[in-house]
Amino acid sequence: MGVTCSLLIGCSGELSVVDPAGPAARTISTLWWVMLAGAAAILGMVLVLLGAAFRAKENGDADETAGIKVWIVGLGLVFSMSVLAALTVYGLHVGHRLMPRAGADVVAVSAEARQWNWRFAYNNRPGHTTDGVLHIPAGRPVDVAITSLDVVHSFWVPRLAGKLDAIPGHVNTLRIEADMPGSYQGLSAEYNGPGYRAHVFTVKAHDAEAWDAFMSGAEQ
Incomplete structure (x- = not known):
């Protein structure tokens, strides 16, 4: 996290979005990191499959190429859609928690x-x-x-x-x-x-x- 923050604007200081000082901001910060992890997982999988596809093409191996196509559908599509669906459900859940609610101490x-x-x-x-x-x-x-x-x-x-x-x-x-x-x-x-x-x-x-x-x- 520290390495990532050193490359990002807004990770420290008075206007930081990932240096929360309250429960609402902490929830938003957690959502940001979860979204980042999900996006990184999808990107990593796509890059792995892309690299495998190029390698199969260079080798001219028809069987390997056919196998890569299966992996692209099975992981590249299904994995990505599953991650996006999970992130959507999590985001909706977090958004509901951030809504104002009545309370004696409000x-x-x-x-x-x-x-x-x-x-x-x-x-x-x-x-x-x-x-x-x-x-x-x-x-x-x-x-x-x-x-x-x-x-x-x-x-x-x-x-x-x-x-x-x-x-x-x-x-x-x-x-x-x-x-x-x-x-x-x-x-x-x-x-x-x-x-x-x-x-x-x-x-x-x-x-x-x-x-x-x-x-x-x-x-x-």
Whole structure:
């Protein structure tokens, strides 16, 4: 895994998709590695069969060539289709697990996008908003109700969850959660005009004491 990560963009740092800091992001990261392993298995099998076919052709062995054709159908097709079917079932199962569900400890917040700002509001602290910084409690699931005031944006905190579009006139809900207190980088991962690269925000995860202080207004 370490060798693979050294060859890939985004395997470390604040915007890493395979350095998860929460359960949703961890599930997505696992799915990514499973998909990569399945793709590598299919590619490896295809390369082996391709090499065997070229060797049989060079040798001019009719029996070997006929045998290779059987292997291509038996492994190249059946194996590949089986792997793809398994990956599809696994992906659907994982996707279902990522859907928001009601719970006593779920925190509800909202995210409102515009060019070029994010404004966040908190259901348990009516009337209070923050610009550019979303405050959440660490170790608790948070449902983010996402919308936009102008064009389509995209809410994404790679280390905490997948991304979800912010659509004008529509609300999409994303479940995020941070394992530990800390700051996590977020961004709008949707091109929405000149300046979109600076359309970023921060998620600040608090421990229980700091979260209670924020909810009571002692911390802004």
